[in-house]
Amino acid sequence: MKAIASELLVAIALAILAALAGWFAAGEIGAELMALSAVTFFFLRQLWMVLRLIHWAGCPLGTPTPSASGAWGAVFDALHRRGRLASAEREQATQELDRFRRAAEALPDGVMILDGHRAIEWMNLQAEACLGLKGSVDTGSRITHLLREPEFVAYLDSPDHRGVPLELHTQRNPGRSLQVQAAPFAAGRTLLLVRDVTQLQKLATMRRDFVANVSHELKTPLTVTLGFVETALDALDDTPPHEIAQYLQTAVEQARRMQRLIDDLLTLSALETDSPPPLEDPIDAAALLTDICQEVAALSAGRHRIVLENEGPRGLLGSARELRSAFANLAGNAVRYTPDGGEIVLRWSLEGTAGGRFSVRDSGIGIDPKHLPRLTERFYRVDRGRSRDAGGTGLGLAIVKHVLERHQAALQIESVPGQGSRFSAVFPPHRVQS
Numbered sequence: 278m279k280a281i282a283s284e285l286l287v288a289i290a291l292a293i294l295a296a297l298a299g300w301f302a303a304g305e306i307g308a309e310l311m312a313l314s315a316v317t318f319f320f321l322r323q324l325w326m327v328l329r330l331i332h333w334a335g336c337p338l339g340t341p342t343p344s345a346s347g348a349w350g351a352v353f354d355a356l357h358r359r360g361r362l363a364s365a366e367r368e369q370a371t372q373e374l375d376r377f378r379r380a381a382e383a384l385p386d387g388v389m390i391l392d393g394h395r396a397i398e399w400m401n402l403q404a405e406a407c408l409g410l411k412g413s414v415d416t417g418s419r420i421t422h423l424l425r426e427p428e429f430v431a432y433l434d435s436p437d438h439r440g441v442p443l444e445l446h447t448q449r450n451p452g453r454s455l456q457v458q459a460a461p462f463a464a465g466r467t468l469l470l471v472r473d474v475t476q477l478q479k480l481a482t483m484r485r486d487f488v489a490n491v492s493h494e495l496k497t498p499l500t501v502t503l504g505f506v507e508t509a510l511d512a513l514d515d516t517p518p519h520e521i522a523q524y525l526q527t528a529v530e531q532a533r534r535m536q537r538l539i540d541d542l543l544t545l546s547a548l549e550t551d552s553p554p555p556l557e558d559p560i561d562a563a564a565l566l567t568d569i570c571q572e573v574a575a576l577s578a579g580r581h582r583i584v585l586e587n588e589g590p591r592g593l594l595g596s597a598r599e600l601r602s603a604f605a606n607l608a609g610n611a612v613r614y615t616p617d618g619g620e621i622v623l624r625w626s627l628e629g630t631a632g633g634r635f636s637v638r639d640s641g642i643g644i645d646p647k648h649l650p651r652l653t654e655r656f657y658r659v660d661r662g663r664s665r666d667a668g669g670t671g672l673g674l675a676i677v678k679h680v681l682e683r684h685q686a687a688l689q690i691e692s693v694p695g696q697g698s699r700f701s702a703v704f705p706p707h708r709v710q711s
Contacts, residue, residue, distance in 0.1 A: 339364065387471030390462060395419050395433065398466070407471045409449030420469070424449065433459060433467075444474075454478050491656075495538065498531035505531075541672040544602065545655070548679035559710060560593040562633075565601060566625055573608045573621065580617040589625035589633050592710035595684045603680040606673040607637045607700045615641035615697075633709040636701040643694040652690060653678040677702070684708060 329343045330352075342357040344350070378399075387404030391397060396419050397410075405412055408424065415423055421430050424447055432443045442458040454475045462468040509516075509524040570585045577583060593600065611621045619640040628634035644652070648659045656671040674688075677700075681688050685705050692698035 387469075387473075389420070389469040389471065391420055391467040391469060393465040395421055395467070397423075404469075404471050407450065407453065407455055407473050408447060429457065432457070491538075491542065495535055498534045498538075502528045502531040502535075538672070541676060545672055545676050545679065548599075548676065548683065556596045557594050558597060560595060560597045560600065562589060562592055562625055563587055565593075565597070565604065566623060566635075568601070569604050569608050570623055572605055573612055573623070576609060576612045577621070581612060581615055582618075582620045584620065584622040586622060586624040586626070589627055589635075590709040590711050593633065593704065594708050594710065596680075599680045599683065603677045603702065604635055606677050607635075607702070610673060610700070611637045611639040611641065611698075615639045619697075628703055630706060632706045633704040634701050635704075636699055638697065638699040640697040643696050643698055644690075644692040645694055646692075649690050649692065653688065 326343075326345060326349045329345075333340060333343055338360075342353040342360070345353055378401075382401045382403075384401065384403065387401060387407045389397060389400040389404045389408075397416050399416065400410065400412055402412075404410070410423060421433065424445075426445060426447060428443065429445055429447075442456045445455045445457050446453070447455065452475070453473055456472040456474045458470045460468045460470070505524040505528040509521050509528075513521065566585060566587055570583060574583050608621070608623060615621060621640075622636075622638040624634075624636045624638070626634050626636070644659055651657045652659075653674045655675045658671055678688055681702055685708065687703045689701040689703060690698070691701075
C-alpha cells in the first residue's frame with residue numbers, strides 16, 4: 278500500500294511538471310503560469326507531507342512523528358499526543374497484567390485459565406505443582422488430554438458444575454487429594470481453581486480418630502465406675518461394708534484413671550497450640566534427676582532396682598515444668614513395662630560436642646521394631662490390654678515428643694524384644710550449662 282501510494286503521487290507530480298514544461302515551450306508565460314506554479318508547489322508540498330506520513334506510519338511503534346509547520350505541524354503534533362497516550366495505556370495495561378500474574382503466583386491455590394476448547398492458556402506455579410504439569414511444555418495443550426480421569430472430564434462437561442468443587446486424585450501426581458473448581462471466565466474461557474487438600478484430609482482423619490480414641494478410652498473407666506457405684510447403691514442393705522468399700526475403691530481408681538487421661542489431654546493440647554516458647558530458666562539437673570528418681574522409686578514400690586547415674590552437665594535451660602513432665606513420663610513407662618525384679622537406669626550424660634542426654638534404660642519386655650515409628654502417636658499402644666492394666670493413658674510419649682521439640686531436643690528409641698529398651702532425650706549444646 279505504501280509503495281503504490283508513493284508511485285501514484287510521483288506520477289501525478291511528473292504529469293504536472295510535464296504540463297508546465299509544455300506551456301513554457303509554447304511561450305505561454307504569464308499570470309496564469311505564475312498561479313499554476315504556486316498551486317503546483319502547494320500540491321507538491323502536500324504530496325511530500327503525505328509521503329512522510331505514510332513513511333512514518335510504516336515505522337516501528339515509538340518512532341517520533343515528523344516535524345512540520347502549519348496545518349501539517351498540528352496534524353503531526355496530534356498524532357504524537359495520540360501515540361504517547363496509546364503508549365501510556367499499553368504500559369499501564371502491561372503493568373496491570375504483570376501485577377495480576379504476580380498476584381496469581383502468590384496465591385496458595387492453583388489457578389489455570391482454559392480457552393473455549395479447554396486448551397491451557399496460563400497457569401501459576403501452584404497449579405503446576407498440584408496437577409503435575411509444566412507450564413513451558415503443557416501450555417497450549419488441552420487439559421483433558423493431560424488429565425484423563427473420567428470424573429474430571431465429566432465434571433467439565435456437566436452444565437451445573439459452577440460453584441461445586443470436585444475431589445480429584447490424578448495419576449500424574451499420585452498420593453495427593455485435590456479439590457478442583459471450575460468457573461466461567463471472560464470470552465468463553467474457564468477459570469480452574471485447584472487446591473491441595475491432602476493435609477486437610479489427613480488432619481480430618483486424625484481428628485476423627487482422636488475423638489473415637491478419647492471416647493473409647495473414657496467409656497471403659499466410666500462404665501466401670503458407674504457399674505460399681507450402682508452396685509454399691511443397690512447392695513447397701515444386704516452387703517458387708519468391706520465389699521462396699523471394695524466397690525467404691527475400684528470406682529475411685531477408675532475415676533483417677535479418667536482424671537489422668539483428661540490431664541494428659543489438656544497438657545498435650547497446650548503443647549500443640551500456638552503457645553509461647555518455653556521459658557529459658559536455668560534448671561539444676563541434679564535436683565531434677567533426684568526428684569524423678571524418687572517418683573520412680575515410689576511408683577515401683579520396691580519391685581525394681583532403680584539406678585541413677587549423673588555424669589552430665591550441671592544445668593539445663595528451659596521450662597522446668599515441661600521437662601519434668603517429659604522425664605517423668607519416660608521413667609514411668611519403664612516402671613510400667615518392666616517385670617518385677619528388673620533394673621531401671623536413669624542417666625544424665627554429655628552428648629556429642631557438649632550437648633546433653635537424659636536416658637532411661639530398662640530390662641523390660643522390649644518393643645518390636647515395627648512399632649517404634651508409631652510410638653509417639655496419640656493413643657498408640659503396642660499391647661492395649663497391658664497398657665491399660667499398667668495405668669497408661671496412651672499420651673505419654675506424644676507429650677514427651679512435643680516437649681522435646683519445643684526445646685530443640687530429639688527423642689531416640691532403642692529396643693530389643695525380650696531384652697529391654699532405652700529412651701533418650703538428646704539436647705543441643707545451647708540448652709545445657711557446664
